[in-house]
Amino acid sequence: GAVVSQHPSRVICKSGTSVKIECRSLDFQATTMFWYRQFPKQSLMLMATSNEGSKATYEQGVEKDKFLINHASLTLSTLTVTSAHPEDSSFYICSAEGAGGTQYFGPGTRLTVL
Amino acid sequence: QQPVQSPQAVILREGEDAVINCSSSKALYSVHWYRQKHGEAPVFLMILLKGGEQKGHEKISASFNEKKQQSSLYLTASQLSYSGTYFCGTEKILGSGNTGKLIFGQGTTLQVKP
Numbered sequence: 434g435a436v437v438s439q440h441p442s443r444v445i446c447k448s449g450t451s452v453k454i455e456c457r458s459l460d461f462q463a464t465t466m467f468w469y470r471q472f473p474k475q476s477l478m479l480m481a482t483s484n485e486g487s488k489a490t491y492e493q494g495v496e497k498d499k500f501l502i503n504h505a506s507l508t509l510s511t512l513t514v515t516s517a518h519p520e521d522s523s524f525y526i527c528s529a530e531g532a533g534g535t536q537y538f539g540p541g542t543r544l545t546v547l
Numbered sequence: 548q549q550p551v552q553s554p555q556a557v558i559l560r561e562g563e564d565a566v567i568n569c570s571s572s573k574a575l576y577s578v579h580w581y582r583q584k585h586g587e588a589p590v591f592l593m594i595l596l597k598g599g600e601q602k603g604h605e606k607i608s609a610s611f612n613e614k615k616q617q618s619s620l621y622l623t624a625s626q627l628s629y630s631g632t633y634f635c636g637t638e639k640i641l642g643s644g645n646t647g648k649l650i651f652g653q654g655t656t657l658q659v660k661p
Contacts, residue, residue: 437588465647476549476634477589477651526588530647534577534596536636538588 436460436528439539446517447547454512454542456527462507463529467490467501467536471524483510548573548636552652559625559659567655569635570617575636578611578618579636582629589634592620625655625659 436459436480446452456466464485470475482490489502501513514521522545528536557565569578577596581589593602595611595618602609611618622629634638636649
């Protein structure tokens with residue numbers, strides 16, 4: 434149980450394009466999902482908290498107009514990186530909050546912007 | 548406000564024990580421990596919710612000293628499969644209720660050799 438999927442697992446795009454990443458909780462419902470960014474050999478940096486049916490809450494320094502989050506249902510949250518640039522290249526990981534406050538992580542999406 | 552983990556890295560022989568510490572400058576509501584292998588998502592190990600609580604998961608256990616705002620992860624009789632980077636995620640106490648947001652430490656890299 435408590436499986437979270439992410440799609441795509443890897444994406445390469447040109448500078449200036451937008452990329453959408455999906456995060457799904459497969460066998461449980463999640464009112465709250467979280468989006469993280471991880472650079473090589475570094476920690477997970479929380480970007481935003483995604484709440485079903487309401488606006489996402491962004492961490493300080495994260496541009497909400499650049500990283501659009503939509504939590505359309507209790508099993509799906511999407512992160513759209515708009516007008517991507519090479520500095521947006523990173524490993525993006527989502528997590529879904531399950532019972533007892535445990536966060537279950539998706540497998541991550543490797544974004545490379547050329 | 549990122550929790551501090553120590554040590555940064557540790558190398559063990561199979562069967563040896565290790566302790567990883569996680570300290571916060573803020574009062575904590577909970578501490579979560581994860582293990583991440585290279586290129587993969589973090590895998591949940593355990594969550595500690597109460598001061599002084601200890602939990603176990605196979606040969607991996609953890610304690611939470613609420614007063615000292617720190618947690619320790621104990622790995623006993625280490626196996627090759629224990630290799631990876633261990634992260635603690637801390638949730639602060641908030642007056643208005645907890646958001647479930649985790650702030651992760653910088654990680655401790657554990658390498659178990661035959």
